[in-house]
Amino acid sequence: MLITHICNLIKQFLSGFFSFLWSLFLNGLLTILPLIATIGFFHLSLKLLKNWLEPIRQWKPKAIEQFPLIEKVITFLFENIPYFEIIVAFIIILIVGIIVRVVLLKTIISGIEALLLKLPLIRPVYSGIKQLTAALDPQNELVFQKVVLFEFPRHGAYSIGFLTGEVPIGLAPNNTEKFFSVYVPTTPNPTSGFYIIMAEKDLTITNLTRQEATTIIISGGIIQPERFNSKNLSQNS
Known part of the structure; x- marks a missing residue:
């Protein structure tokens, strides 16, 4: 009996010990996994981008051959600075943006x-x-003025929408209250959605930016900002 009791105690101890080790392993895994996944994602993205931009490394205009010093400097930069082709691509895109804004x-x-x-x-x-x-253009103040929350498509279910403007009197269901135009994007493609006319009293304005709301919609709610405060629409409109 004593031996059996000792064996049971040893089994309980080992079971508890291994359960404790497993819980520690899971805690460590859940802590480090998001970091590893993030690093892996950016590493893979940079690698794919580097491979895609590889022709930039091989491209050498004939005009540069007339300036050996410049050619040596460019070769040195490509060979010694990691992902230099990405930097070059960024500079090219920046220059194109300047040309688009300044030139016709x-x-x-x-x-x-x-x-x-x-x-x-x-x-x-x-x-x-x-x-x-x-x-998503931050300079475009006329599109998607505010992010709102309202009951849709049924009572008790809420959707995120973009307030696009006040409905004209001729289009409003009645003249006793204000109505607003709301665009309700779909997941995961926010370029398709619904146009809805909602009464002001049925809308709750949030402090979400357009970028934050779009991220929530595209990710299906997986990625969310830590803050989410709401106010009455009439106080902010």
Whole structure:
């Protein structure tokens, strides 16, 4: 009996000990896994971007051959600075942005956009991406003025929407209260959604930015800002 009792105690001790070790392992894994996943994601993204931009490393204009010193400097930078082609691509994009803003290149781009919008297969994709980037543009104050919360598609279920403006009297269901136009994007593609006319009393304005709200919608609520305060719409409109 004594031996059996001792064996049971040893089993209980080992069981508790291994359970304790397993819980410590899980705690460590859950702590370090997001960090490893984040580092792995950025490492993979940089690697894919580096491979995609590899032609920049091989590209050498003939004009540079006339300046051996400049050619040596460029070769040195590519060979000794990691991901230098990404830096070059960033600088090129920055220069293009400056040219677009300063020079009349917008006219050419508008012509290309008009051509793309005439192509049946490309038009819906390009148009959707264009609308999304316009909505996320921090300089665009006319699109998606505020992020609101309201009951949709049924009572007790809430959706995130973008307030796009006040509904004109001629379009409002009645003249006794204010109505607002709300765009309700879908997950995971926010370029498609619903246009809804809502009464002011049914809307709750949040302090979410357009970028934060779009991130929540695209991720299906997985990625959320830590803060989420709401106020009465009439106090902020």
